[in-house]
Amino acid sequence: MSTRKTITRFAVVGGLCTAVALAATGCGAGGPSSTGSAASSTVNVLVEAGGHAELTGVAEQCKKDTGVTANFVELPYDGMFNRLSSEFSSGNVSFDVAALDSVWLPSFKDAVQPIDELFTDEAKKDIFPALVKEANVDGHFIGMPAWTNAEIILYRKDLFEDPKNKADFKAKYGYELAAPTTWKQYQEISAFFTKDGMYGTDVKGAVETEWLAHVLQAGSPMVLDADGKVIVDNAAHKEALDFYTSLSKSAPSGAAQVDWAAAQNLFNQGKTAMTRFWAHAYRQIPKDSPVAGKVGAAAMIGGSAGVAGVPGPWYLSVPKATKNTEAAKKFIKCAYDYNNLGIESSLGLAARISAFEKYQDKPGYESFKPLIETLNGKATATRPSTAKWQQIVDTVLVPTLQKAVAGGDSAALLADAKKQIEDLLK
Amino acid sequence: MRVAERTRPDGGKAAAVTAGTSLPSTTQAGGRRRRSVNREGLEAGKRSTRTLLWILLAAAMVLYGFPFLYLLFTSFKTPIDTIAVPPTILPKEWTLENYANALGRNGVLASFINSAQTAVISTVLSLVLAVPAAYGITRYKTPSGRVFIMAALVTRMVPPVAIGIPLATMMASVGLADTPIALSIAHTTISLPLSIWLMSSFFEAVPRDLEEAATVDGCSRLGALWRVVIPVVSGGIAVTAIFAFLASWNEFLFALLMTAIRSQTTPVVIANFQTQFGLDWGSMTALAAVYSIPVILLTLLLQRKIVAGMTLGAVKG
Numbered sequence: 051m052s053t054r055k056t057i058t059r060f061a062v063v064g065g066l067c068t069a070v071a072l073a074a075t076g077c078g079a080g081g082p083s084s085t086g087s088a089a090s091s092t093v094n095v096l097v098e099a100g101g102h103a104e105l106t107g108v109a110e111q112c113k114k115d116t117g118v119t120a121n122f123v124e125l126p127y128d129g130m131f132n133r134l135s136s137e138f139s140s141g142n143v144s145f146d147v148a149a150l151d152s153v154w155l156p157s158f159k160d161a162v163q164p165i166d167e168l169f170t171d172e173a174k175k176d177i178f179p180a181l182v183k184e185a186n187v188d189g190h191f192i193g194m195p196a197w198t199n200a201e202i203i204l205y206r207k208d209l210f211e212d213p214k215n216k217a218d219f220k221a222k223y224g225y226e227l228a229a230p231t232t233w234k235q236y237q238e239i240s241a242f243f244t245k246d247g248m249y250g251t252d253v254k255g256a257v258e259t260e261w262l263a264h265v266l267q268a269g270s271p272m273v274l275d276a277d278g279k280v281i282v283d284n285a286a287h288k289e290a291l292d293f294y295t296s297l298s299k300s301a302p303s304g305a306a307q308v309d310w311a312a313a314q315n316l317f318n319q320g321k322t323a324m325t326r327f328w329a330h331a332y333r334q335i336p337k338d339s340p341v342a343g344k345v346g347a348a349a350m351i352g353g354s355a356g357v358a359g360v361p362g363p364w365y366l367s368v369p370k371a372t373k374n375t376e377a378a379k380k381f382i383k384c385a386y387d388y389n390n391l392g393i394e395s396s397l398g399l400a401a402r403i404s405a406f407e408k409y410q411d412k413p414g415y416e417s418f419k420p421l422i423e424t425l426n427g428k429a430t431a432t433r434p435s436t437a438k439w440q441q442i443v444d445t446v447l448v449p450t451l452q453k454a455v456a457g458g459d460s461a462a463l464l465a466d467a468k469k470q471i472e473d474l475l476k
Numbered sequence: 477m478r479v480a481e482r483t484r485p486d487g488g489k490a491a492a493v494t495a496g497t498s499l500p501s502t503t504q505a506g507g508r509r510r511r512s513v514n515r516e517g518l519e520a521g522k523r524s525t526r527t528l529l530w531i532l533l534a535a536a537m538v539l540y541g542f543p544f545l546y547l548l549f550t551s552f553k554t555p556i557d558t559i560a561v562p563p564t565i566l567p568k569e570w571t572l573e574n575y576a577n578a579l580g581r582n583g584v585l586a587s588f589i590n591s592a593q594t595a596v597i598s599t600v601l602s603l604v605l606a607v608p609a610a611y612g613i614t615r616y617k618t619p620s621g622r623v624f625i626m627a628a629l630v631t632r633m634v635p636p637v638a639i640g641i642p643l644a645t646m647m648a649s650v651g652l653a654d655t656p657i658a659l660s661i662a663h664t665t666i667s668l669p670l671s672i673w674l675m676s677s678f679f680e681a682v683p684r685d686l687e688e689a690a691t692v693d694g695c696s697r698l699g700a701l702w703r704v705v706i707p708v709v710s711g712g713i714a715v716t717a718i719f720a721f722l723a724s725w726n727e728f729l730f731a732l733l734m735t736a737i738r739s740q741t742t743p744v745v746i747a748n749f750q751t752q753f754g755l756d757w758g759s760m761t762a763l764a765a766v767y768s769i770p771v772i773l774l775t776l777l778l779q780r781k782i783v784a785g786m787t788l789g790a791v792k793g
Binding site for chain 1: 554555556557559560561583637640641644645648649653654729732733736737740744745747748749750751752753754755
């Protein structure tokens with residue numbers, strides 16, 4: 051009967067485990083309730099995992115100043131949209147403040163509250179113009195920018211300052227080797243450094259933002275014009291795409307699969323001499339990287355319309371379904387007031403111009419001046435305000451770009467993309 | 477007097493051997509030699525088969541084990557080593573920094589407790605529901621039973637994301653948002669169909685005579701199930717429990733949709749190392765390695781039961 055004993059033992063242990071688990075289940079091991087009660091001084095803040103650090107300092111300061119305590123719910127970026135959609139549609143939210151990617155604002159505009167009172171004249175002057183415009187959806191401000199980013203140029207200072215490289219480059223191209231400011235310079239410098247197993251730059255076929263920045267530099271709005279008409283096949287889009295794909299010969303092969311992570315790895319491994327990348331990457335170069343301490347930063351290159359980048363801000367919004375509106379707004383006010391605290395976090399970003407300016411001359415923050423210059427670029431603009439944007443990116447823009455970097459005909463691809471986007475927007 | 481004609485390993489006919497007859501010594505010596513040659517041939521055949529099996533087993537182990545080993549080695553690499561181009565298998569420099577980062581992160585311990593709670597509840601729920609369901613289906617063999625067991629598979633045919641969002645909404649509406657019990661129920665919807673099918677095959681393998689004998693000895697139907705059938709299929713229950721536990725322990729999508737501060741499980745915490753601003757490979761692999769330890773221990777602990785359960789299913793009919 052030893053088997054029976056074993057079974058009985060299993061049943062007893064299983065039963066005990068279940069009893070203990072069920073007893074503990076009432077609250078879970080993670081802490082307090084996640085559904086904020088009315089008029090509570092605790093707010094639950096839903097944030098993408100990478101952005102948590104940005105708001106930690108703000109939360110500490112907010113507790114001291116206003117007594118509002120923030121609990122953070124961290125989620126991976128890939129699952130956040132689904133989670134937000136699910137909770138907003140159920141009308142039962144587990145958070146009082148949500149950090150929203152800028153591309154989601156049009157999708158969730160009906161689920162979040164206006165926060166017009168926080169956008170004072172003083173605040174509007176201290177936030178980059180493109181962000182003020184983006185935060186305003188249908189006449190109301192629905193999100194306060196918590197931090198923003200934009201692509202700038204990161205380059206290998208040691209290679210650019212090498213006397214032999216300088217002399218060779220001048221002899222070949224007739225001007226001094228320095229951080230590029232134009233498309234032509236970027237092409238030539240990339241070609242110059244492509245030798246001996248090294249590449250001048252990367253070409254990212256798996257992400258669309260960089261090509262769209264070049265579209266802005268070429269003088270056109272991205273994909274849709276002000277009236278919502280699809281213009282993805284206009285001359286500027288084609289010019290930008292041709293420039294983008296022309297860099298393939300100075301970049302590692304397999305461009306169609308290169309995304310942000312792959313491009314960052316290539317640069318940090320010392321395989322590429324330059325990269326167009328989000329500014330935060332300057333401060334995230336590993337200490338044991340062969341390029342640590344050898345990297346310079348410059349503003350994004352300019353085309354015929356001048357310097358331009360696509361800002362990558364995150365906004366703090368208050369869901370309509372929260373019972374804790376007052377505390378949520380207090381937290382957002384804190385996030386604005388103490389915006390500079392985000393700069394000292396591991397991500398090292400902010401949204402206020404004054405916060406960036408405060409740090410721009412400090413050692414270690416050399417990327418801030420180029421970032422400010424790019425965000426203030428006259429052609430810099432945010433993505434089109436359409437709820438279908440993510441779908442357009444995933445199903446049309448990225449596949450188009452991947453075919454283009456693999457050698458496809460740019461005019462035909464853009465014509466096809468136009469038709470697909472028009473179908474999506476019908 | 478029987479005459480046996482034996483075939484030599486090389487295919488030639490051996491001399492006839494007459495049992496019980498005294499043979500000349502040269503013939504006896506020849507027979508011994510032939511038997512010895514036969515034995516050696518068989519031994520050599522067995523050795524080569526065994527070697528081949530070992531090679532196949534080693535290849536299978538490498539195939540299945542390599543991804544885990546790569547994960548394990550990556551967890552000991554320095555940050556720059558984790559993103560090396562081209563990648564290296566072994567760390568150039570071994571470090572425990574990733575483990576310190578991963579385990580020092582806020583909420584990691586709580587997420588382990590949540591994962592364990594959820595997996596235990598889900599496993600028990602699956603077994604409590606699957607064992608009687610499978611027993612009833614296999615023993616009574618009614619048309620509705622057959623429909624039921626096919627219908628149980630329907631939930632496996634729908635993409636989890638399609639039921640994840642409605643489930644999350646339902647749990648929130650009954651006040652179970654962000655609790656391990658809600659996640660356990662959701663996980664049970666994944667493991668229950670598989671558990672019913674598995675248990676059905678194990679019950680099929682148990683001869684009815686055993687139950688009838690128990691009934692003759694005075695057992696009720698339920699008594700026979702509890703005292704006779706369940707002990708016989710204990711290996712199968714262990715296998716089913718392992719599958720149900722693993723399905724919950726490693727599940728990501730429902731956990732992502734249904735948990736927040738209180739009940740977030742470790743797979744979501746592991747995914748949080750991939751952010752929009754970068755991917756911390758070292759910490760992610762370190763936490764994944766630690767998270768796999770309980771499953772490895774559980775599998776080793778129940779190894780004999782699992783093997784017994786698998787062979788139980790194999791001898792039916």
